[in-house]
Structures are given as C-alpha cells and as structure tokens.
Amino acid sequence: MNCILLPATSFSHDSAQISESSQINHVNNVLAAKAGDTLKIGQLGGQLGTAIIESIHSDSIQLRDVQLISAPPPKLDLTVILALPRPKVLRRLIMDMTALGVRDIILINSYRTQKSYWQSPMLARLDEFVLEGLQQGVDTIAPRISLEKRFKPFVEDKLASIMTHRGIVAHPYSGQSFAQYLRHQQSSSPSKKLPSLVCIGAEGGWIDYEIAMLAAQGCEAVNIGSRILRTEAAVNAILGQWLLQ
Structure with a gap:
C-alpha cells in the first residue's frame, strides 16, 4: 500500500x-x-x-x-460495466479499477457468468478490495459499485441514462480495433473525448445476443488486437488509454 x-x-x-x-x-x-x-x-x-x-x-x-x-486525484470520467467474473479474479479487478480511478463500476450478469458466482462470499468483501485499491492508487474516494443480476432489463431500461458520452464494448471478434475507433473519433472531431462507458465481458466474452443488445443502445464493438486476453489483462489494457489522456 x-x-x-x-x-x-x-x-x-x-x-x-x-x-x-x-x-x-x-x-x-x-x-x-x-x-x-x-x-x-x-x-x-x-x-x-x-x-x-x-x-x-x-x-x-x-x-x-x-x-x-x-486533494485526492480526480476520478476518470468513466463507467465500467463488467460481467461478473470468477470470484478469485474479482478481487484483482476491483483493486485494479479502483487504483486506476474508475468512477463507477457495474457488475452485471451475462450468459457466460455462472450462477454460483452471485453467491460467492467475495461479493461481501467489495469494500475491502476497494480499500486495497485506494491505498495502492493513493486515493481516498471510492468508486460507486452496483450489482445488476438481470442483463436484458438493465440494458433496455438503464444503460442509455448511464452512457453520457458514447460507449464501447470489448469484443475480440469485432472487425474494428480500439485504435481504429479512436482514430476515427479524432478525425471526425479532434475535441471528442474518450467514451464515458466501457463494457467488458467475463472469460469467453459476450455472446452475439449481448453484443447486439449493447449495440442497440449505442455501444460500438471494438477489439484490442488478435490475442485473446484474460479479463484482468483486457481491463488494464483498455483502461490504460484513459490514464494517457
């Protein structure tokens, strides 16, 4: 710490x-x-x-x-929607996202999220993981964390109000890379900021139905290269873009 x-x-x-x-x-x-x-x-x-x-x-x-x-460092203008991962991965992800300064974290159900994950005692220890992340990142303001156990109602009823400034969904089989997405945004408007929302799947990623639902709410699918990464590696690779701004 x-x-x-x-x-x-x-x-x-x-x-x-x-x-x-x-x-x-x-x-x-x-x-x-x-x-x-x-x-x-x-x-x-x-x-x-x-x-x-x-x-x-x-x-x-x-x-x-x-x-x-x-004063503590400013939060990133960013909401991360993360498909609830395996319990042993959850601690590292919450710590890393907290240390990186993510403002809002939403843990959501997905097709590839096992039901048993929602009964994990690790969910009762989120405050402990947040404290570890804050002490690592030398911050005092905890991210807001919410749990969404129903994917479809959340995406249809809540997602639009959360996405204040565009959104992306990490998808290894997207034809558009994150780098291409950023270049396109800069070419169309140099003053455009990074998106305010990132959706990241659990191990195995999102299924096509979930990608389509997120896309219907304005989230563009992007890949971060030809390699298939573990969830924690993908989170850190993507969020690093916000630290470089």
Whole structure:
C-alpha cells in the first residue's frame, strides 16, 4: 500500500489511530517504521496528507501532527460495466479499477457468468478490495459499485441514462480495433473525448445476443488486437488509454 487510509472516526483533531491489523502489519513489517517516522495517510472520503508515528503497540499505532492538506486525484470520467467474473479474479479487478480511478463500476450478469458466482462470499468483501485499491492508487474516494443480476432489463431500461458520452464494448471478434475507433473519433472531431462507458465481458466474452443488445443502445464493438486476453489483462489494457489522456 502506498498510503494508509483511515475512516473519519480514527481522527481526533491533529491525531489519529491505526487499529486495522493489516495496516499495522504493513507499518511494522513492510515499512519497518518506528516512532518519529512520517507516514503518508489519508481520510476515507477526504484529503491526503502525512502524520508522524507517536507510538507503536501490538494492536494500534498512535499518530500525531496529522496534516491532511492534499486533494485526492480526480476520478476518470468513466463507467465500467463488467460481467461478473470468477470470484478469485474479482478481487484483482476491483483493486485494479479502483487504483486506476474508475468512477463507477457495474457488475452485471451475462450468459457466460455462472450462477454460483452471485453467491460467492467475495461479493461481501467489495469494500475491502476497494480499500486495497485506494491505498495502492493513493486515493481516498471510492468508486460507486452496483450489482445488476438481470442483463436484458438493465440494458433496455438503464444503460442509455448511464452512457453520457458514447460507449464501447470489448469484443475480440469485432472487425474494428480500439485504435481504429479512436482514430476515427479524432478525425471526425479532434475535441471528442474518450467514451464515458466501457463494457467488458467475463472469460469467453459476450455472446452475439449481448453484443447486439449493447449495440442497440449505442455501444460500438471494438477489439484490442488478435490475442485473446484474460479479463484482468483486457481491463488494464483498455483502461490504460484513459490514464494517457
């Protein structure tokens, strides 16, 4: 973790307390910090800054001279619709998308999403994965995450209102590459921004019916090359475009 994020209840005037075991372990064993050292910290939902370690105990670390003076980095103007992946992949994807600064994440059902995934205990740990991503990306503002268990009603009734500025759907068999899509958008209007919505399937991608439904709402299908990538590799490859802007 590149900063330690604490809830507002952990702060009192210019002091704070770390009581979460993984954070204490990180300070002791990864940072090898001691009393008098300065830590990079932040308040969840608030500002970033620094604090000095006053004392270290087995179950808590006391901080003093807390200074929260920096705003968190701006969020990407982006909503990611992600077909619910395998549970063991979910943690990495939520962490990565949070660290990259995605503003909204929608986990949706798809034909290739196994029903058992929706009963996974990993879904109850989304806040934990978000915190890991925020501490990695040195951010304090969590993305909004919603769950949509019914694909067709969501696409027909909600998608249009979410897509504020064009949308794309990642599809390895599309005849148009993401690079071609971007060049076309720039040639038609150099001031055009990247799309505000990206749809990414689970392992195996979207089926033709799902691609057609998304296309009917204005999402253009694009590929990111001839290689078939794992979901987490595809997410990072696509979202990297937003970090380069």
